[in-house]
Amino acid sequence: MTSTPIKQTVRVSVNGKPYTAEVPTYRTLVDFLRYDLGLTGTKETCSVGVCGACTVILDGKMVSSCLTLAVRADGAEIGTIEGVANGDQLHPVQQAFIDNGGFQCGACTPGQIMAAKTLLEENAHPTEDEIKQFMMGNLCRCTGYYQIIDSIKAAAEQK
């Protein structure tokens, strides 16, 4: 990286709150969220779009924030894990992950929750196969997959 990077101003809405920062053009969205905005709920694990830990919602679409440039998100509405709970009231998907042990170390959990929430918004009552197909892009290296599937089923039953 050069000592005098080309910078651009990025204005975004994250979970409904406006933010502005001037960042190098090569800044990824996940680094922008974590280091420029201090929103460290979103995790970066593989950095190549495979693991799903950095899953965020960009203008209504679930994407990998490690494969998105911050400057690309200028003007966008972004949803992150920090916006899922309503104050102290956990989202039903979050509560279901707690009740069903849908996490172990927790590194993949923000991405799992963002993906599971997106799945249930698109398909309120998915079959187990549909859950597996949709969640295939979110890896859990503690291999807690059965509990994650149970958590999503439990959240769906509450709908």
Place this chain on the structure above:
Amino acid sequence: MNDFAFHTPSSLKEAAELLAQYDGDARVMSGGTALMLLLKQSLVNPDHIISLHRVPEARSIEVSDGVLHIGGLVTQREMELSPVVREATPLLANAYSRVATVRIRNAATVGGGLAQADPAMDPPSSLLVLNASVKVTSASGERIIPIADWYSDYYETTINEDEIVTELLVPVQPTDMAWTYIKYLPRTEDDYATVSVAALGKAENGKISEVRVGLGAVSSTALRASDLEAALLGADASFDVLKDASQAVADIVDPTSDPRGSADYKRDMSVVFARRALQQVLNVEG
């Protein structure tokens, strides 16, 4: 990542003009899922990135005169879910539904995938057997390139540096031919295939009357198994015929060894999966 200027043109015309202006020193970004990986590894180091996310054109999907027209900026997730694509070319809708994961398909575009030209990707073998073509646009005009002339080597196409992929054209899939897309995945469901096969076929009175076979992930580009197709036309639709004829695939593939299999193993599996795909589309039991 290298330092670069980030441009956000608001039309294809403006994008093409920027590309011409920076003359080989710019890269086009649409979904970014492929280009970001190349940038992160410094495999490409452009001084300018021209992002197409504010371009309103090249986003439609429509059928006219028996041809499916897909804008270059249509996402791969849209290809999977579009009722128009599913109706006109069910094979292609299936192939796009098998690319990576939902999160990647939400961002990755049809044009981006064509330009990336990864031979292990899912769509190329289907595009070959469906006789697709690619429309590219530059500041000085546009041209249409048959898919058979599009892929030239690993991650290489016959596009020029000043051109943008703006449309994919696919003749509507013949409804009287059965189709399949099979993918051999020894590791995980979201992995690249060891070998993938797209096929269309039709048998009448026990004889093969039409057949097309495309192979992915086993050469520097996706391949059409033209010699195999020619050998099968008019032949009996039987297991022994398909088994013998499929051996021809071993001569055209040129796989590389990687964690998905050694070159020899991939060559053997190419033969096996070509035969299985043929069995499916010609309704031949093993």
